Amino acid sequence: MALHISGLIMMVIFYLLVLGIGIWASLKSKKMEKNSAGGQMEVSFLANRRVTLAVGVFTMTATWVGGAFIIGVAETVYDPTKGLIWALIPLQMSVSFIIGGLFFAKPMRDKNYITMMDPFQRKYGKTLTGLLAIIPFISEVMWVPVTLISLGVTLSIFSDLPLSLCIWISAAVAVVYTVLGGLYSVAFTDVIQLSLVFCSLWLGAPFVLASDVYTDLRQTAFNHTFQAPWLGRLEPDDVWIWIDNFLAMSVGNLAFQDFHQRTLSSSSTATARMICFIAAGVVIVLGIPPVLIGAVAASTDWNLTSYGSPSPYERGQAAMALPIILLHLTPTAVFVVGMGAIAGAAMSSTDSCLLAATSIFTTNIYTLIRHQVSERELQWVIRLSIVVVGTVGTSLTYLDSRTLAFWILSSDLTYTVMLPQLICILFVGSSSAYGAVAGYVVAFVMRVLCGEPVFNLPAILRFPGCSLEDGVYVQRWPFKTTCMLSSLVTILVFSYATSLLFNKGILPERWDLFRVKTQEETAPADGAKLGENDKHASELMLDTRC
Numbered sequence: 001m002a003l004h005i006s007g008l009i010m011m012v013i014f015y016l017l018v019l020g021i022g023i024w025a026s027l028k029s030k031k032m033e034k035n036s037a038g039g040q041m042e043v044s045f046l047a048n049r050r051v052t053l054a055v056g057v058f059t060m061t062a063t064w065v066g067g068a069f070i071i072g073v074a075e076t077v078y079d080p081t082k083g084l085i086w087a088l089i090p091l092q093m094s095v096s097f098i099i100g101g102l103f104f105a106k107p108m109r110d111k112n113y114i115t116m117m118d119p120f121q122r123k124y125g126k127t128l129t130g131l132l133a134i135i136p137f138i139s140e141v142m143w144v145p146v147t148l149i150s151l152g153v154t155l156s157i158f159s160d161l162p163l164s165l166c167i168w169i170s171a172a173v174a175v176v177y178t179v180l181g182g183l184y185s186v187a188f189t190d191v192i193q194l195s196l197v198f199c200s201l202w203l204g205a206p207f208v209l210a211s212d213v214y215t216d217l218r219q220t221a222f223n224h225t226f227q228a229p230w231l232g233r234l235e236p237d238d239v240w241i242w243i244d245n246f247l248a249m250s251v252g253n254l255a256f257q258d259f260h261q262r263t264l265s266s267s268s269t270a271t272a273r274m275i276c277f278i279a280a281g282v283v284i285v286l287g288i289p290p291v292l293i294g295a296v297a298a299s300t301d302w303n304l305t306s307y308g309s310p311s312p313y314e315r316g317q318a319a320m321a322l323p324i325i326l327l328h329l330t331p332t333a334v335f336v337v338g339m340g341a342i343a344g345a346a347m348s349s350t351d352s353c354l355l356a357a358t359s360i361f362t363t364n365i366y367t368l369i370r371h372q373v374s375e376r377e378l379q380w381v382i383r384l385s386i387v388v389v390g391t392v393g394t395s396l397t398y399l400d401s402r403t404l405a406f407w408i409l410s411s412d413l414t415y416t417v418m419l420p421q422l423i424c425i426l427f428v429g430s431s432s433a434y435g436a437v438a439g440y441v442v443a444f445v446m447r448v449l450c451g452e453p454v455f456n457l458p459a460i461l462r463f464p465g466c467s468l469e470d471g472v473y474v475q476r477w478p479f480k481t482t483c484m485l486s487s488l489v490t491i492l493v494f495s496y497a498t499s500l501l502f503n504k505g506i507l508p509e510r511w512d513l514f515r516v517k518t519q520e521e522t523a524p525a526d527g528a529k530l531g532e533n534d535k536h537a538s539e540l541m542l543d544t545r546c
Contacts, residue, residue: 006332010340015173018189018347025188045114046265047187055187056275060262061282062190064093065197067346068146070290074322077294080313083232090287092250094280100254101276107426108260109269116260117364119425124433130368132440133360135417136257140357142410144393147350167397174350175390179383186352200338201289207330208296213304220299227313230298237465237476244478252415255422257356290322297321305329358385409454416480417443420488428492433514435495443487450479
């Protein structure tokens with residue numbers, strides 16, 4: 001593809017717009033901090049718990065509807081080996097928000113927690129919480145390539161540069177913006193992001209549908225025209241895989257810090273729940289245009305377009321289906337605005353996951369290693385963490401260039417390992433540290449033994465239906481759900497067993513390392529209080545001085 005000057009100019013404008021809003025919001029948060037009675041942590045991480053219903057819906061939806069969401073849905077619908085049946089992310093996100101609003105928003109918001117790890121810290125202590133925080137941290141790192149791939153795809157369309165180089169350029173921009181911006185800026189950039197995405201998608205979709213280079217979608221949905229039907233096909237052997245992925249991509253998202261940050265920052269519990277329910281509908285509306293564009297891509301006679309033959313899928317450019325369709329089937333102005341908005345959306349999402357990963361590492365992991373940390377040291381730890389997370393996340397894109405691959409892997413970790421832990425800490429009063437450790441080990445070991453083709457992990461633990469295809473073992477059993485349920489049962493069983501053994505005097509009290517016999521919840525009722533190092537970490541994340 002040729003260099004697209006107007007597109008590059010528009011992308012620079014969007015990048016500067018998001019950057020400017022982020023810095024402005026960061027300065028605004030400093031002023032709010034002076035008048036806040038809730039403390040530094042609530043101002044920086046939760047906007048002083050003043051997020052209104054409207055802003056909350058924007059930031060909740062925009063956090064998940066980024067460039068990866070849009071490009072990934074269109075890519076999967078277009079992919080002749082997948083189709084719409086495998087591109088149900090909008091529905092999965094909607095289910096996730098509804099479940100979160102019904103069951104998770106109230107217990108978290110009522111206790112005035114600051115992060116999703118606070119209930120663990122209050123019950124299990126700082127050391128065990130630090131170990132448990134490793135999984136949320138890794139999940140956030142795995143989210144980085146999801147957003148960077150979509151950014152790289154956008155830039156490559158405009159510049160005709162290799163995708164890998166475009167991803168690194170996008171990563172550099174995102175890291176610089178994250179280092180300079182503040183946590184409070186995320187909500188404001190999310191508002192801009194969602195507004196731009198909504199307008200650009202619903203502006204571009206009618207132009208795409210009005211083109212005359214594709215066959216009627218009703219015909220290509222069920223018939224093999226230029227490729228396999230875009231509705232896709234669910235083979236009997238794939239039913240359990242489909243169910244497994246659906247649960248991991250929906251329920252699994254409830255164990256992400258990003259989701260709970262939005263509910264915890266709301267002005268009240270009722271507002272938090274309403275944010276979830278309204279966002280569940282909005283995400284469906286925003287998922288319609290990429291589905292239509294992916295369907296058009298699958299129904300297009302590429303010989304009639306300026307793109308020509310062979311098709312994007314045959315050229316190995318299925319991940320670029322949406323940008324290519326906008327470029328060749330819409331006016332230049334529509335294409336430029338649409339891609340610029342998607343780039344801005346992906347940029348804001350990258351900022352969010354970089355900050356989430358850095359905050360978890362700094363407050364829950366690094367301060368566990370070093371108990372006494374100076375402000376200057378924490379300041380450099382935060383900055384270096386952002387750079388390292390960005391570098392590692394970018395490097396992961398070499399493993400797989402598909403945007404949905406890392407989305408699934410990220411949700412996989414939170415679903416199999418972290419979700420059962422969160423369920424037990426919130427809803428099972430008898431859960432203990434012994435159960436948490438046992439469940440953590442069982443889920444992690446089982447998941448690793450089940451294998452993962454993206455990371456070349458062989459399937460050692462093979463469930464019924466596991467078959468060898470092209471030298472790789474493919475699990476047909478819902479192994480992710482099996483790992484999750486195994487962890488949940490392990491937590492309950494070990495918690496009950498250890499409580500019985502120590503409280504009945506079967507085991508001596510001196511063996512009770514986690515003090516389950518005398519364990520009481522000592523944290524104050526108005527929320528989890530954090531140490532001085534945690535407060536310093538939050539404060540320094542807003543400090544943009546060199």
